Amino acid sequence: MIRRYSRIPLLLIVLTVFLAAGCKVGPNYKRPVVKTDSLFRFADSGDTLSIANIEWVKLFKDTVLKQMIDIGLKNNYDIRIAFSRIEQARANFKIERGKQWPSLSAQAQAGYQEPGTPGNTNYTAIAAVSWEVDLWGKLRRSKEAARANLFGQVAYQQAVRIALINNIVGSYFNLLEYDNQLRIVQENIIIRQQSLNLVKAKLIAGTASGLVVAQAEAELALAQTEVPKLQMQVGQEENFLSTLLGESPHAIQRGRAMLDQIIYPEIKTPGIASDLIIRRPDIIMAEQTLVAANANIGVARAMMLPSLSISGGIGAVFNPTALAYNALAGLVAPIFAGGQLRAGVKKAQAYNQEILYTYLQTINKSLKEVSDALLAVQKQREIVVSQQTTVNAAQTAFDLSNQLYNAGYASYLDVIQAQSMLFSSQINLSLAQSNELIYIVTLYTALGGGWK
Numbered sequence: 376m377i378r379r380y381s382r383i384p385l386l387l388i389v390l391t392v393f394l395a396a397g398c399k400v401g402p403n404y405k406r407p408v409v410k411t412d413s414l415f416r417f418a419d420s421g422d423t424l425s426i427a428n429i430e431w432v433k434l435f436k437d438t439v440l441k442q443m444i445d446i447g448l449k450n451n452y453d454i455r456i457a458f459s460r461i462e463q464a465r466a467n468f469k470i471e472r473g474k475q476w477p478s479l480s481a482q483a484q485a486g487y488q489e490p491g492t493p494g495n496t497n498y499t500a501i502a503a504v505s506w507e508v509d510l511w512g513k514l515r516r517s518k519e520a521a522r523a524n525l526f527g528q529v530a531y532q533q534a535v536r537i538a539l540i541n542n543i544v545g546s547y548f549n550l551l552e553y554d555n556q557l558r559i560v561q562e563n564i565i566i567r568q569q570s571l572n573l574v575k576a577k578l579i580a581g582t583a584s585g586l587v588v589a590q591a592e593a594e595l596a597l598a599q600t601e602v603p604k605l606q607m608q609v610g611q612e613e614n615f616l617s618t619l620l621g622e623s624p625h626a627i628q629r630g631r632a633m634l635d636q637i638i639y640p641e642i643k644t645p646g647i648a649s650d651l652i653i654r655r656p657d658i659i660m661a662e663q664t665l666v667a668a669n670a671n672i673g674v675a676r677a678m679m680l681p682s683l684s685i686s687g688g689i690g691a692v693f694n695p696t697a698l699a700y701n702a703l704a705g706l707v708a709p710i711f712a713g714g715q716l717r718a719g720v721k722k723a724q725a726y727n728q729e730i731l732y733t734y735l736q737t738i739n740k741s742l743k744e745v746s747d748a749l750l751a752v753q754k755q756r757e758i759v760v761s762q763q764t765t766v767n768a769a770q771t772a773f774d775l776s777n778q779l780y781n782a783g784y785a786s787y788l789d790v791i792q793a794q795s796m797l798f799s800s801q802i803n804l805s806l807a808q809s810n811e812l813i814y815i816v817t818l819y820t821a822l823g824g825g826w827k
Contacts, residue, residue: 399511400512400673401676402673407731409735411652411738411742415648417750417753418644425650426818427645427646427822431444433638435544435636437631443616443620443627444544446620446621447540447543447620447621448540450620451539451619461528461529461532464528465525471514471517471518471520474518475515477505507684508682508685510683512677520667520670523664526659534656537820537823541819542619543616544816548816549809550609550612552809553608554629555633555809556601556802556805557602557605559801559805560598560602563801564602567591567594567794570790571588587787590788645818645822654823656823658737668727671726672724674723675722676720744821748818751814752811752818769796776790
């Protein structure tokens with residue numbers, strides 16, 4: 376037996392679907408107008424070139440550092456987690472996209488009757504199709520939100536990547552700084568040991584007192600206590616850097632000297648502020664979150680409108696043999712839900728407003744970070760120059776104090792004071808030089824460096 380239904384209603388349903396398919400409720404996304412000055416604060420010029428356009432591999436000269444960054448980008452667990460989130464978002468986007476298409480299912484079954492009944496076994500095979508028609512764009516808005524979430528996760532992965540590069544470079548520079556301080560301390564120990572030997576010889580000769588010897592011994596011991604402190608800092612920093620590389624703690628190889636790390640001729644102007652909006656990953660991620668929130672307003676509004684679903688099936692029954700098919704359409708309209716649907720729209724709108732403020736706040740924060748980094752780079756250069764002058768003067772004072780002491784025109788206390796001043800000024804110069812490198816990298820990352 377074959378059952379047939381009129382094809383006219385089915386054609387009307389299909390025609391209605393295609394006419395309504397272009398309708399999409401809810402606001403279309405428009406990027407908010409953001410007022411930014413053409414220049415960053417403390418920028419020296421209005422050049423549109425930016426150090427952020429330099430690839431990180433071209434910013435650093437140290438091949439050891441470059442190798443570590445490569446290892447970190449491959450093995451770091453934060454990077455792996457970010458990639459996993461991208462895959463989750465990509466799968467979710469495919470799920471939302473798939474909801475726009477009909478779903479097909481198949482079913483087969485067999486039946487058995489008591490013996491003696493003619494045709495006591497029968498078989499049935501059925502194929503069913505169901506489809507929710509996207510009359511008001513609810514499914515398309517959901518797909519739009521899922522796509523934005525996917526782009527946001529890609530931007531998040533890029534943000535993690537830039538932060539990782541910054542952390543690896545900063546940790547490596549800290550190691551070089553500790554090495555430099557350790558060298559200064561060891562050189563100072565040699566000088567103080569020589570001074571102790573000298574005053575001991577004078578004590579034997581009767582030209583120096585035991586007080587002078589005690590002072591020299593104390594100064595030597597004071598310098599020697601700095602060695603284990605620095606060695607502990609070196610070991611802890613190596614452990615931290617190993618973790619960034621996704622490896623167990625181990626000793627870290629060194630490459631170039633601290634002052635031979637960055638390609639200074641490549642350091643150009645920071646560019647213009649509006650570039651941040653299309654370059655910094657955290658701003659891109661905030662905007663994609665705003666795109667998703669905007670799309671979800673459309674989803675909430677569509678929930679207040681009627682929904683249309685179409686289902687159909689075709690099957691065959693064997694013994695006796697028959698073919699049957701049907702097509703059904705159902706229209707469901709919400710009538711009363713206690714204000715839940717309208718509240719859902721207001722909630723989506725309020726959340727969209729929150730994300731808008733978050734987006735604008737992220738831009739302001741980025742402008743502040745760039746301005747702070749620019750000021751730090753400029754002023755740190757002045758500090759380095761001034762500190763170098765201090766070291767030169769302290770070295771001269773130390774040399775003169777030794778000469779005057781040996782000639783009998785100065786006390787050993789003058790030598791100690793000059794030696795302490797030289798030691799502290801050398802340490803401060805090393806810190807200033809290290810900070811200058813770190814501030815340059817901070818400016819690079821604040822500008823979204825490595826985004827290409």
